[in-house]
Amino acid sequence: MKRIHINASQSYDVIIEEHALSRITDYILPLKGPCPVIIVSDDNVASHYMDTVSAQLTEKGYTVHQYVFPHGEEEKNAHRLIDLVEFMASKSLTRKDLLIALGGGVVGDMAGFAAATYLRGIDYIQIPTSLLSAVDSSVGGKTAVNLEAGKNLWGAFKQPILVLCDPTTLNTLPREEWINGCGEVIKYGFLNVPGLLTQLEHKPLVDHPDTVSDIIARCVQAKADIVEQDERETGVRALLNLGHTFGHGIEKATHFETPHGNAVAIGMMLMAKGAVFMDGADPDMVAKLQTLLEAHYLPTTTKVTKAEILDAAKHDKKSQGSTIKIVVPVSYGHAKLKVVTHEELANYL
Structure with a gap:
């Protein structure tokens, strides 16, 4: 078992342990x-x-919906979020009750945002079941849904009370989801964690x-170190948005047919090439990045146009x-x- 503590406005542990899902109440009951x-x-997860999670909670006296x-x-999206919140209200959930996100990044974002805003905030737990959510989206408290204008434009900061990651749940992932998660994994290697690369x-x-357990722990620790310095993303x-400015534009332009991790990989590649042109970065960096991305079967090019990517950037949260x-x-x-x-951003493309 690996336990990583996050010091934030709501401090909590990220527990990475194989077969943890089979004894989930051991971790929830003390909290x-x-x-x-x-x-x-979601219907896949x-x-x-x-059934496994519900049965354990019911056995210990929780009323499970x-x-x-x-x-x-x-x-x-906004419609799904509102439907979830209406469901919470229909079950008379109170501020003393609990929401559990069991799934990948979409589930975690949706449940986290609902927890942040329903009754002005209730507790929630993240149980990531995809590689991408395990290494990134389940940790750090950023929650959001997509709007027509762009990705993750409506959201809130809300830290969970626990992140419980069982790497054995990744065994049910299709190969393309392993590949997709690797886009975010490689991103962490560029955040002063070169040993990961x-x-x-x-x-x-x-x-x-x-x-994978070791990789998840390295990525989570890297994110923890950053979140503890700057929880609200003011600095x-x-x-952590490396590759995301262009990546989000690619996702939007392809109507999300290019999944997030793949889009981030392409975004990193585009930005690395732009850094050579605009900032005099070492061209060898680009070659090494491309080799690493390709070794993980990730894409490095896109047919999305420059205009589409730049238009999406105008709605980026980092745009002022x-x-x-x-x-x-x-x-x-x-x-x-x-x-x-x-x-100037256009010149990076």
């Missing part, structure tokens, strides 16, 4: 005694794990899933008036924050 609880999941919605990024070079995660936390804060890779394993005009 929250028997009460009404709503488990939020619920078919695998909902289930909210299951169709899988997919397109479900992370070396590890991935020698043992690409897609082909060496036995290393250094923006580094005529400028936008971007994350620029400066060398292999390192990145920096930079404020540019939208006209």
Whole structure:
């Protein structure tokens, strides 16, 4: 078992342990005694794990309700969020009760945002079941849904009271979801964790899933270190958006047919090439990044147009008036924050 403590406005532990899902109440009971609880999941994940989680909670005296919605990024929208909150109200959930997010990033974002706003805030727990959510979205308290204008534009900061990651749940993931998660894993390697890149070079995660517990722990620790410095993303936390400015534009333009981790991989590649042109970065960095992305079967190019990507950037959360804060890779394993005009951003493409 690996336990990583997050010091934030709501301090909590991230527990990474194989087969933890089979004894979930060992971790929940010390934090929250028997009460009404709503488990939020999608139809893919619920078919695998909902019965296991529900039965354990019921046995210990919790009153369990289930909210299951169709899988997919397109479900992370305002209509689905409101439906979830209405369901919570219909079950008379109070401020003393609990929400559990059982699933990947879409489930975690949806449940977290509902927990942040229902009755002005109730407790929730993240149980990530995808690689991407395990290494990134379940930790740090950023929650949001997508709007027509762009990705993650309506949200709130809300820390969970626990993140319980059982790496054995990743065994049910299709191969493409392992690949998708690797986009976020490689991102962490550029946030002053170059040793992670070396590890991935020698043992690409897609082909060496036995290393996943260690990889998750390294990524979570890297995120914890950043979140503890800047919980509300007023400074250094923006580094976690490496590859996201262009990546979000690719997601939107393809109507989310390009999944998030793949889009982030392409976004990192585009920004790395732009950094060579605009900031004099070492071209060898680009070659090494491309090799690493390809070793994880991630895409490095897109047919989305420059105009579509730049249009999406105007709605980016890091955009302020005529400028936008971007994350620029400066060398292999390192990145920096930079404020540019939208006209200058075009030159990075």
